Amino acid sequence: MSNPLQELPSLPSFDRLEPEQVEPAIDAHLAACDAKLQSGLYQRGWDNAVAPLEEAQDRLSRAFSPVSHLNSVLSGPWRAPYEAALAKITNYWTELGQNRELYDLYRELAASADFASWPQARRKTIELALRDFHLGGVALEGDERTQFAANSRRLAELSSTFANNVLDATNAWTYRTEDESELTGLPDTAVETARAAAENRGERGWVITLDGPSYLAVMTHAENRDLRKMVHLAFVTRASEQGQHAGRFDNSAVMTEILALRAQQANLLGMNNYAERSLASKMAESNDVVLDFLHNLARRARPAAEREFAELQAFATEQLGLDQLEPWDIAWAAEKLKRERYAVSQEELRPYFPFPKVLKGMFAVVERLFGVTVEADSSVTVWHPDVEFFWLKRGGEKLAGFYLDPFAREKKRGGAWMDTVSTRRQGAEGLQLPVAYLVCNFSPPTGAKPSLLTHYEVTTLFHEFGHGLHHMLTRVDVGPVSGINGVAWDAVELPSQFLENWCWEPEAIAMISGHYESGEPLPEALLDKMLAAKNFQSAMFTVRQLEFALFDFQLHCREQGASAEDVQALLDQVRSEVAVVPVAPENRFQHSFSHIFAGGYAAGYYSYKWAEVLSADAFSLFEERGIFDQETGERFLRSILEQGGSRDALELFTEFRGRGPEIDALLRHSGIEA
Structure with missing residues (x-):
């Protein structure tokens, strides 16, 4: 029987995929990667060694992509084959990162007389590979080398276990x-x-x-x-020792082991802590730079956050009869205050943001900004009836494609994300187009009524599509630095946060809104109230993000990891410094903090705020010249979206903005005094 994970058509054959196909396909691709590695070590050079190996690795990635994806959006029968494949792939990359012969080959290429004349994307690929060899423990010897490899494999297992515990606890x-x-x-x-x-x-x-x-x-x-x-x-209390399912899906020991192993990995590499290891692939230069950045923002935002919370408490006492705001009262009381102050609520806005209208309008916004059109293609097979596939085109030519899975359902991981199906690259069989998954968890349609979005959910959709555009609009043809590949992690949120700005512009709002029954535009009075309420409790939201970021970064600044008790003590300490809202004693937020324990944000959660400085400053140029100014849109496309990871993020930002980033626009957009 044929195996679509081995054949690898240009788009995954979701109608033919079966869990039992995973292991033989992954084994075959790993064997192909090893064969290309061995032949490349003897033939040398970019064309004979680097390109063939990268092509085999791309096929491995394309085979694993739908398996990983289905584990996230369907779970169930895909969990076991996903975990088995993940273990093998982790082992492959760990061993490759410690392959001295391959490392020497890359060093030889970087030292060659003609290296300076190579295309930029190839040079950057070699530079990043050499960095990753060092981070992969290529210089380690003996027991340290063996320990590093074992730790890498175990960390992959633990991350998967953490995510599974959160999903299972949520569903239970x-x-x-x-x-x-x-x-x-x-x-x-x-x-x-x-x-x-x-x-x-x-x-x-x-x-x-x-x-x-x-x-x-x-x-x-x-x-x-x-x-x-x-x-x-x-x-x-999900996935913790507290709550109704206390201990059943408990991530306490998982968290502790992850932190210990990360600290040990950093120490093996000669670094003081995992935060240093994390920053090796980011824009921020040092631990102190990140901590200073976060503390500086906290100093500016906390006084405003304290005022906002005092207002909320006074309102709750005087109008709602609550002498003491408890954690489960905050969002409810805030909605009441917002409605009284601005006479607007997210629920009042919902009828004007039906999902089909928002989606069509978002595509129109992107067309005006970047000159690309979006077309649905119902002939492409998908994994669930809710899912649609679209092509991104310019002048009738296909540039990229994406799957959109917008609605919440059982056994689907929570949150919203973008992931890659395939990467733009020039290979032996021609140009491979980039394809993405865009996943959200909006309320599904009910009966004849379409899915109606809150304005917050509208910004979430724009955010994820911004990530997708970064992946899909690249013009780089070398896989390791194409799209989001090779982009510094604290700059990767720039395009996503940047696109959110159009959700607040009246000209764009007119394109993405219309009553689901009558089609009538969002009434001007309601629009004015929504815009007036934009920065409602924005300082409270800012310190909440800073709480997560400081907790994450300080946790990974430790030399020896931390026990579950240490983790809780640190979180309590950070909250005492920056938080303004009450927290229940049972709260075990850290036990479901998948961003840092099961995602790519360990010692990197600060990236959201770091990139928000970049995105706000970038958008300020559109504020100066017009939000649909064609020349400025073209400039952002050429300098940021098309370049992928082929050049340093700060260099690209400076090329677009004409100077380095400044924080003033972020403070202004957030309603916090500069």
């Missing part, structure tokens, strides 16, 4: 009621979603889950304080 908790009065205050869309959740389980009544849309609806709108408390505590 539900609350069912047959008394609709318990749901008083919830928007109709949330009530209907809860009813559908019960129906899907073959049960009567309504089911609340910990999926994003369900959780946020309860925390923001439920009048039932006991319900808010129950759902909040279930959410913040």
Whole structure:
């Protein structure tokens, strides 16, 4: 029987994929990679060694991509084959990173007389490879070399275990009621979603889950304080030793082992801590630079955040009868205050942001900015009926493609993300186009009513599409530095945060909004209120991000890792320094902090704020020249999106902006005094 993971058509054959195909396909691709490595070591040179090996590795990546993706969006039968493949692939990359012969080949190329005349993308590929060899332990000997490889394999296993525990803990908790009065205050869309959740389980009544849309609806709108408390505590104790499923999916030991192994990896490389190891591939120059950046922002933002929280507490006491705001009251009380102050709520905006209209409008915004069109292609096979496939075109020519999986469902990982299907590269068979996955977790359509988005969800969609554009609009043909590959991690959020700005511009809002029944535009009065409310509690949001970033970075500045108790103590300390809202004693946020324990943000969560400085400053040029100024859009396209990782991020930003980044635009956009 044919195996689509070995054949590798240009797009994955999701209608033919089966879990049992994974292991033989991955084994075959790994064998091909090893064969190319061995032949390249004897033939040398870019064309004979580097390019053939990179092509074989690209095929391995394309085979693993749908497996990894299906594990995230369907889980179930894909978990075991994903984990088995991950272990083999991790082992391959670990051994490759310690291959002295290959390292010597790259050093030989970098030292060759004609290296300076090589194309920029090839030079950058070699430079980044040499950096990664050092970070992969190529210089280690004996027991240290063996230990480093074993640690790498174990870390991959632990990251997967952490993510699985969070997903399983999220899916394990539900609350069912047959008394609709318990749901008083919830928007109709949330009530209907809860009813559908019960129906899907073959049960009567309504089911609340910990999926994003369900959780946020309860925390923001439920009048039932006991319900808010129950759902909040279930959410913040996921995958920990607390809560209803205490210990069942507990990430305490997983977290501790991850931190110990990361610290040991850094020490083996001659570094003081894992934060130093992390910064080796980022824009920020040192631990002190990052900590100074975060503390400086905290000093500016916390006074405003304290004022915002004091206002909220006073409002809760005077208007809501709450002498003390508890953690499960914050979002609910904030929504009440926002509605009183600005006479606007996210639920009031929902009818004007039906998902199909927002999507079509977003495509129109991108067309005006970058001259590209988006066309759906229903002939491409997908993994779920909710999913659509689109081509990105310019002048009728296909530039790239992407899958869009927008709605929340059971067994799908929470959150929103972009991932790669394939990377733009020039190979033996011609030019390979970049293809991306874009995944969100919006409330699904119910009955004849389309999915209706909050404005926050609209910005999430723009954010992920910004990542997608960075991957898809690259003009670089060398895989390791094409699209998002090779981009400094603290600059990778620049295009995503940059695109969010159009969600707040009246000219663009007119393109992405329209009442789902009548098609009428967002009323001017409602638009004015929405824009006036833009920076409502923005300082509280900023210090919340700084809490996560400081916790993450300081945690990875330790030389020896940390116990679960140490982790909690550090988080408590950071909260005492920057946080302004109360936290439940049972709160175990760190146990589900997948960004740093199961994603790529370890000692890198600060990147969101770092890149926000870049994105706000970049957008300020559009503010000066017009938000759809063609020349400025073309300049951003040429200097940032098309360059991928082929040049340093700071160099590219400076080329676009005409100077280095400045923080003033971020403070202004956030409503915080410069």
